[in-house]
Amino acid sequence: MAGTEDTANNFLDALLLALDLITEFNAGLIEIVSLSLSVSLSAVLIAASIGLPLGAALTVYNFRGRQISIVLLNALMGLPPVFIGLTVYLLLSRSGPLGALDLLFTPTAMIIAQAILITPIVAALSRQTCQALYEIYEEQLRSLGATPLNIMLTILWDARISLVTAIMAGFGRAIAEVGAVFIVGGNIEHFTRVMTTTIALETSRGNLALAMALGIILVLLSIVVNGVASVTADSVSRSRANR
Amino acid sequence: MGTILSTVINRLILIAAIICSTSASAEKVIKLASTTSTENSGLFKFLLPKFEKATKIKVRVIAAGTGQAIRIGRNGDADVLVVHHPPSEESFVAEGFGLKRHKLMYNDLVIVGPKTDSAKIRGVEEATIAFSKIASSMQLFASRGDDSGTHLVEKEIWKKARLSPQRTRWYLSLGAGMGSTLNIAVAMDTYALTDRASWAAFRNKKNHTILMEGDKTLFNQYSVIPVNKKKHGHVKYDLVKKFTNWLLSNDGQNAIRDFRIDGKQMFFPNANREQ
Amino acid sequence: MNKLPLTLKNVTYHSGGKQLLKCNATISEGLNTVILGPNGAGKSIFLRVCHGLLKPTEGQVEWTGKEQDANNPNQAMVFEKPIMLQRTAEANLAYGLKLRGAKRDVIKQRVLQILRRVGLTEAAKQLATSLSAGEQQRLALARAWVLEPDVLFLDEPTANLDPGSTAEVEIIIQEIRKSGTKIVMTTHDLGQAKRLGGDIIFLYGGILKEHSSAEKFFDSPKTIEARAFLNGEILWGQY
Numbered sequence: 082m083a084g085t086e087d088t089a090n091n092f093l094d095a096l097l098l099a100l101d102l103i104t105e106f107n108a109g110l111i112e113i114v115s116l117s118l119s120v121s122l123s124a125v126l127i128a129a130s131i132g133l134p135l136g137a138a139l140t141v142y143n144f145r146g147r148q149i150s151i152v153l154l155n156a157l158m159g160l161p162p163v164f165i166g167l168t169v170y171l172l173l174s175r176s177g178p179l180g181a182l183d184l185l186f187t188p189t190a191m192i193i194a195q196a197i198l199i200t201p202i203v204a205a206l207s208r209q210t211c212q213a214l215y216e217i218y219e220e221q222l223r224s225l226g227a228t229p230l231n232i233m234l235t236i237l238w239d240a241r242i243s244l245v246t247a248i249m250a251g252f253g254r255a256i257a258e259v260g261a262v263f264i265v266g267g268n269i270e271h272f273t274r275v276m277t278t279t280i281a282l283e284t285s286r287g288n289l290a291l292a293m294a295l296g297i298i299l300v301l302l303s304i305v306v307n308g309v310a311s312v313t314a315d316s317v318s319r320s321r322a323n324r
Numbered sequence: 325m326g327t328i329l330s331t332v333i334n335r336l337i338l339i340a341a342i343i344c345s346t347s348a349s350a351e352k353v354i355k356l357a358s359t360t361s362t363e364n365s366g367l368f369k370f371l372l373p374k375f376e377k378a379t380k381i382k383v384r385v386i387a388a389g390t391g392q393a394i395r396i397g398r399n400g401d402a403d404v405l406v407v408h409h410p411p412s413e414e415s416f417v418a419e420g421f422g423l424k425r426h427k428l429m430y431n432d433l434v435i436v437g438p439k440t441d442s443a444k445i446r447g448v449e450e451a452t453i454a455f456s457k458i459a460s461s462m463q464l465f466a467s468r469g470d471d472s473g474t475h476l477v478e479k480e481i482w483k484k485a486r487l488s489p490q491r492t493r494w495y496l497s498l499g500a501g502m503g504s505t506l507n508i509a510v511a512m513d514t515y516a517l518t519d520r521a522s523w524a525a526f527r528n529k530k531n532h533t534i535l536m537e538g539d540k541t542l543f544n545q546y547s548v549i550p551v552n553k554k555k556h557g558h559v560k561y562d563l564v565k566k567f568t569n570w571l572l573s574n575d576g577q578n579a580i581r582d583f584r585i586d587g588k589q590m591f592f593p594n595a596n597r598e599q
Numbered sequence: 600m601n602k603l604p605l606t607l608k609n610v611t612y613h614s615g616g617k618q619l620l621k622c623n624a625t626i627s628e629g630l631n632t633v634i635l636g637p638n639g640a641g642k643s644i645f646l647r648v649c650h651g652l653l654k655p656t657e658g659q660v661e662w663t664g665k666e667q668d669a670n671n672p673n674q675a676m677v678f679e680k681p682i683m684l685q686r687t688a689e690a691n692l693a694y695g696l697k698l699r700g701a702k703r704d705v706i707k708q709r710v711l712q713i714l715r716r717v718g719l720t721e722a723a724k725q726l727a728t729s730l731s732a733g734e735q736q737r738l739a740l741a742r743a744w745v746l747e748p749d750v751l752f753l754d755e756p757t758a759n760l761d762p763g764s765t766a767e768v769e770i771i772i773q774e775i776r777k778s779g780t781k782i783v784m785t786t787h788d789l790g791q792a793k794r795l796g797g798d799i800i801f802l803y804g805g806i807l808k809e810h811s812s813a814e815k816f817f818d819s820p821k822t823i824e825a826r827a828f829l830n831g832e833i834l835w836g837q838y
Contacts, residue, residue, distance in 0.1 A: 175400030175556060183558070185401050186355060186386055220652055221682040224675060225695040225742070235694075239685045267386035270369070285503020286364055287510075287528030 095293030099301075102294060110295075114302065117275040120188055120262070121255040124195035125203075128251050131196075132203030133244060137233040139204075140211040151208065157201035162194075166264030169194040173265065186267035191275070194261040199251035206247035207240075214240045245314040249307050256303060276302070353382045354563045357394075357402035359473060360502050362546070363387035365521035365590060370583045375570050381563050389472035389501065397421060397549070400556030404564045408519075408546045409473035422549040423561075426572055429580050429591040430545045433477060435536040436506075436523055437463075437515035445515075451539040452485040459487050462494045464514035468505050469497035473544075478517045481541060506532075519544055524585040546591070548572075571595070602662060602672035602749040603628045603781060605649060610658035612644055612805075620644045620655075622807035630797020631772075631782040633813070635789075637828060641805040642785040643679075646752045649783065650676050675743035676752040680759065681735040683727035688719055688738055691727045695746045709745050717741040717771055733764030740771050744780075751775060753784035757791065769795060789829070793817060801825045 102110050139151055171177050173185040173193075184190045214236050222232045237244065259277035266273035268282060276299045283292040362368060363385050372383050388396065390407040397405045398421045406428065407413060416422040435445060435454055443463040445454040458465055468475040482489060489495040496514065498505050502522045509516040510530050518526075523534065548568050553561045570576045577593035584590070605626040612620040620641045626632050626649070634642045647653040648660060651674075659666055675695070684691050692710040701709070714720050717737045722730055727738060736756060743751055753772065757765040772795060776782050786792055792799065796813040803824040809816060820826045 175558065177399075180400070186384065217682060218684070220647075220676075221678065223652055224650060224678075225746075226698045231698060235684070267384075269384045269386060272384055282364070282503075284507065285360070285501055287503065287507060287526040289507075289528050 092293065094290050095297060098290055099294035099297040103298065103301075110298070112271065113274055113276055113279050114298070116188065116273075117256060117277070117299075118302070118306075120191045120275060121195060121252060123192045124199060124255045125248060125252045127192070127196040128200040128203045128255075129248050132200045132247070132251070133207050133237055134233070135200075135204040136207030136209075136247070137211045137237050139208045140215045140236065141229045141233045151205075154201050154205045154208070158205050160198065160201070162198055162258045162260035163264065165194055165198050166261030169197065169261070169265045185265065186269060186273060188266070188273055190265040191262045191273060194265045195255040195258060198258060198261055199255050202254055203247050203251040206250055207237075207244050210240050210243045210247060211236050242314050245310055249310055252306060252310075253303060256306075257299065351382070352380060352560075352563055353384060354403040354560050354567060355384050355386060355401070356404050356406060356567075357386045357388060357392075357396040358406040359390050359393060359408055359546075360387045361408070361474075361519045361522045362406055362591075364503060365525040365585065367521065367580070367583050367591060371571075371576070371579050374575070374579050375567065378570065378575070379566050381566060383567065389468075389470055390476075391471045391473075397551045400551065400559065403551055403559050403561075404567060405549045405551070406546060407473065407549070408544055409476055410545055410547070412473075412476075413547050413549060417549065420552055421555050423552045425547045425549050426568060427594055427596055428546045428548045428571060429577075429593045429595075430543060431520045431591050432537065432544050433474060433517055433519050433542040434523060434534045435515060435517055436509065436532050437535045438513045439531050439533050441535055443515065446535045448536055449539060451481050451536065451541050454536045455481055455485045455487065458515050459485075459489055459492075459494075462492070464494050464496060464512060465489065466496045466498060466505050466509040466512070466514040466516040468502065468517075469499045470501070472502070474502065474517060474519060477542070477544070481517075484541070521585070521590040524588060524590055545594075604663065605750070605783075606659075606661045606664065607648070607655075608659045608661060610648060610655040610660065612641075612648055612653060613656040618805060620648065620805045622802070622805075624800060624807055624810060626781075626783060626800075628781060631776060631784065631795050632798050632800060633792045633796035634783070634785040634800045634802060635787075635792055635816075635828070636802035637833075638787070639804075640802040642802055643754055644805075645800075645802060646676065646754050646783065646785060650674060650752045652676070672749035673746060674750040674752065675746050675748040677736075677739045677743050677754065677756055679755040681732075681739035683730070683735055683738065685726070685728055687724050688727050688730065689714065689723040691738060692742050692745050695742060699746070713741045713745040716774065717744075718767070733760055733767065736760060736764065736768055737771060740768065740775070744771075744775050744778075747778075748780055750781045750783060753782060755785055755787065757786070757788065765791075801828070803828075 139147060139154070169190060170185065172179050173182065173190050174180055175185070184193070215232070218236060219232070222235060227235065257277065259281055262275055263278050263281065266275070266278065268274050268278040276295060280292045280295045280299070283295065358368065364387065368385050376382060386396065386402060390409045390412060393405050393407050394412055394416050396402045397416065405422070413422065413425050417425050435451070437443070437445070443458045443461040445457050448454045448457065467478060490497065496508070498508060500508070502518060503526070505516055506518060506522070506526050507528060508514070510528055510532050548571055550561060550564045550568055551559045553559045572595040577595055580591050580593040581589065603626065607622055607624040610620065610622060611618055634645055636642050644653060648655050651660070662672055684694060689710050692713060693706050696706045696709060711720070714723055717740060719734060719738055719741065722734060727735065730738060740756070756772070757768050760768065769791065772782060784795070793813065798810065798812050799816040800807060801809040801816065808822045809820065809825050816825070817829065820829055
């Protein structure tokens with residue numbers, strides 16, 4: 082990518098450059114795109130496996146401190162990535178409590194930071210979704226003899242299409258996030274360099290057109306992943322409505 | 325449920341693969357915390373393949389400001405540093421975090437600004453005079469403001485010129501990296517202090533150019549410092565030693581000399597071979 | 600099966616600082632029990648307390664003289680607005696059986712059988728939420744029926760239906776009763792109460808005013824409120 086010298090930095094140039102990079106299957110681009118995807122999708126997987134049950138449980142179970150938990154969860158949605166990055170950094174640093182794991186400046190550290198960033202988002206949004214369905218279902222399901230756990234699972238299943246939106250919101254935040262991955266990943270070439278950190282780097286090198294082009298590719302990537310997710314969710318729902 | 329389950333399994337395998345690939349750093353890998361100028365200019369991209377070829381040791385570069393790089397070393401999160409602020413480096417070694425400071429190479433800092441040069445600093449020989457002229461004509465000046473090596477030198481020059489512009493309206497303290505500072509300097513038509521390599525590699529110069537250079541206060545020494553194994557037992561000193569030895573050897577020094585941006589040499593090797 | 604009588608002993612139900620129900624009642628085996636009363640009389644709350652969806656503020660709900668819960672009989676409820684799970688019709692029917700741990704082939708057989716009896720065989724694979732209001736209510740009845748409940752609570756089962764669908768639903772209700780299920784239902788349709796009711800519980804302002812056979816209730820109601828209600832007068836004020 083270093084060969085793409087600066088020209089005029091208007092949007093059209095960036096667009097053409099983006100097209101160039103995509104059509105020529107630029108090896109460097111493929112590397113950072115696949116790392117971006119695998120890091121963010123892993124983070125989404127973790128966030129979903131914690132956030133979905135958490136969101137559903139906060140809907141179904143009534144316990145002391147539930148309301149506070151919900152407020153807290155909603156507040157955590159706004160956590161600045163840099164703050165999370167720094168926290169994970171301090172935890173994973175050799176001088177920190179988890180230093181022995183030797184995870185700082187690795188993709189795993191980036192997954193951890195992104196998972197922390199988006200779990201509250203997935204949880205809070207799925208709680209909202211589940212809450213809406215719960216209000217409709219609750220009496221009927223209890224009448225049919227469902228335990229709270231049964232109700233939780235039923236709601237998660239029946240709301241699955243709307244829940245894809247919650248998961249995708251998390252994915253969007255993760256893949257677009259730069260502050261946390263920069264700090265805990267270190268932006269190491271061929272190792273922890275992802276789309277967003279490359280954009281930041283190229284901006285600082287004054288390669289504005291290239292940075293813009295990468296930004297455009299990031300948006301396209303996001304669109305593709307969202308498209309795949311919604312199509313999959315749709316076909317799954319159609320073929321498996323009869324569970 | 326089948327397809328979902330299989331995607332879940334696939335993801336888990338992928339995560340496992342990533343985790344394994346990191347813990348497989350039992351292969352020969354060291355972490356280098358460096359200044360942004362050396363990484364962003366492309367120097368390491370030029371040097372490291374030669375070193376890897378010679379030794380089969382992989383070097384992972386984390387680029388940060390000098391202050392941040394030293395903090396990374398202090399925490400034991402890197403095995404070796406390449407930085408450029410001698411006073412900070414000396415205390416890093418004195419406190420026992422750095423093993424030894426080896427002079428590696430130098431280049432110089434330059435003052436860049438709009439070609440129109442309203443403060444008329446073109447051709448001025450002393451940095452303190454250039455800074456005074458910027459101050460007296462109240463032209464905008466973009467400062468890193470981040471305690472990086474470059475910023476620390478800039479503060480020293482203001483001090484020598486007996487000026488304290490920090491509270492004035494023409495002095496912009498950005499708290500940003502070199503690249504961001506240059507982007508802002510170009511966009512707002514301001515003066516700025518930068519290192520030659522960062523400027524040469526910078527691709528958004530527009531109407532900006534080097535206006536003042538050559539003063540010895542702008543001399544910019546880079547050093548390589550292994551992190552002390554006594555403070556951080558996990559440091560891979562045997563590998564680091566090979567790295568520093570190579571950088572300081574004729575091979576390494578020649579490679580530094582051979583690195584060019586737009587045909588111009590950016591870093592000047594000056595290792596003292598006493599080690 | 601001796602699962603009844605169901606007894607409400609000094610039961611009250613409060614919500615938001617208001618007493619919404621206060622009654623003693625006994626519901627025995629046999630013909631359908633119909634709960635009547637003007638809007639806001641507490642009919643739905645009465646059903647929900649009986650079914651266990653609402654916990655009484657005071658008093659006990661007892662089955663054959665023992666307190667609720669562990670030895671609850673098998674019971675089900677159909678709501679005024681059918682709540683369909685976002686699945687196929689047959690998956691909706693299978694849901695309750697699965698919760699009760701029924702075997703897969705048993706579920707399949709029972710589901711098909713009941714779907715046939717409510718005339719929804721064709722709709723088995725359709726998404727339940729895509730069915731018409733009448734079909735949804737029949738499916739809701741089927742979903743309850745498939746559990747072979749001892750007691751089935753119906754809350755205004757035909758309130759939102761046209762006369763044709765109402766007739767279909769009433770036929771199904773009678774069939775469910777014939778299969779050995781005790782029906783306890785609310786309605787504001789006096790004709791329906793006469794057609795289906797064996798005994799009538801008349802609620803007014805959350806209080807049980809009368810409990811008698813349907814004949815007796817419609818021929819000679821004892822309270823002023825019941826008389827006014829049957830005469831189609833609007834009943835003003837509490838109590």
